[in-house]
Amino acid sequence: MTERAWSEDIERILETEGLFVSTTSGTSMWPMLRDRRDTIIIRPIADVRPDGVLHKYDVPLYRRETDGAYVLHRVIGVSGARSETRYVIRGDNTYTPEYVRPDQVIGVLSDCYRGNRRIDLGGRPYRLYVRCWVAIYPIRHCCRLLRGALARTPLKGLYRACTGR
Amino acid sequence: MRIKDGFVLREVAGQGVVIATGEASRDFHGMIRLNGTGEMIWKSLADGRSEERIVEELTERFDITEEQAKTDVTAFVRQMRDNGFLVD
Numbered sequence: 001m002t003e004r005a006w007s008e009d010i011e012r013i014l015e016t017e018g019l020f021v022s023t024t025s026g027t028s029m030w031p032m033l034r035d036r037r038d039t040i041i042i043r044p045i046a047d048v049r050p051d052g053v054l055h056k057y058d059v060p061l062y063r064r065e066t067d068g069a070y071v072l073h074r075v076i077g078v079s080g081a082r083s084e085t086r087y088v089i090r091g092d093n094t095y096t097p098e099y100v101r102p103d104q105v106i107g108v109l110s111d112c113y114r115g116n117r118r119i120d121l122g123g124r125p126y127r128l129y130v131r132c133w134v135a136i137y138p139i140r141h142c143c144r145l146l147r148g149a150l151a152r153t154p155l156k157g158l159y160r161a162c163t164g165r
Numbered sequence: 166m167r168i169k170d171g172f173v174l175r176e177v178a179g180q181g182v183v184i185a186t187g188e189a190s191r192d193f194h195g196m197i198r199l200n201g202t203g204e205m206i207w208k209s210l211a212d213g214r215s216e217e218r219i220v221e222e223l224t225e226r227f228d229i230t231e232e233q234a235k236t237d238v239t240a241f242v243r244q245m246r247d248n249g250f251l252v253d
Contacts, residue, residue: 013196021177021196023186036190039175113175 028091
């Protein structure tokens with residue numbers, strides 16, 4: 001009645017099960033994915049993108065080269081020539097781009113649940129969110145810098161009162 | 166007996182998958198795929214039904230004997246307990 005799979009080796013699960021279902025930890029994909037509250041469904045790239053190439057706004061799962069950690073962030077662009085292709089990837093709530101080789105990518109987000117509500121990743125509300133959120137990145141980045149600067153001034157008391165921190 | 170907080174059933178490609186969310190996800194990092202019978206038992210447990218009631222439901226819904234249903238429910242509940250998904 002049951003079949004068990006553990007996430008220590010997601011590559012193996014994707015190979016044997018054809019999908020990987022889990023929650024996420026951390027806030028780097030907030031507001032889309034909340035820490036340990038939402039559900040992600042990852043599939044092999046070929047199941048989602050038959051040409052094997054990630055598109056802008058896709059959310060791949062990859063292994064970070066520096067520490068081997070699994071990371072689920074969003075493609076915001078592609079750089080380099082064919083043999084030197086790098087996906088430019090950034091979390092929805094992070095401010096530093098990562099440059100990821102195609103062979104580091106393990107799978108791609110195919111479905112997700114926000115709480116108990118299924119999000120249609122091909123639907124208009126999600127597509128609108130993604131485009132707007134990525135488009136306003138410069139504004140978000142400026143706001144973050146301003147918040148940081150304000151927090152280092154005598155106005156930090158006012159800043160903390162406003163943000164509740 | 167009830168399902169521990171944080172363990173949720175998700176429908177993926179027509180199949181039930183149980184995963185952990187919230188605090189439960191700190192200790193449980195896997196996923197459990199359920200077949201139709203397993204999914205039904207899980208949902209009944211989530212609704213707070215007793216093992217006896219679930220056996221009745223299984224025999225009503227599927228073409229199986231009470232004995233077989235009891236075996237299935239007992240085995241499922243034992244597996245769930247072993248995985249730490251249930252609390253009394």
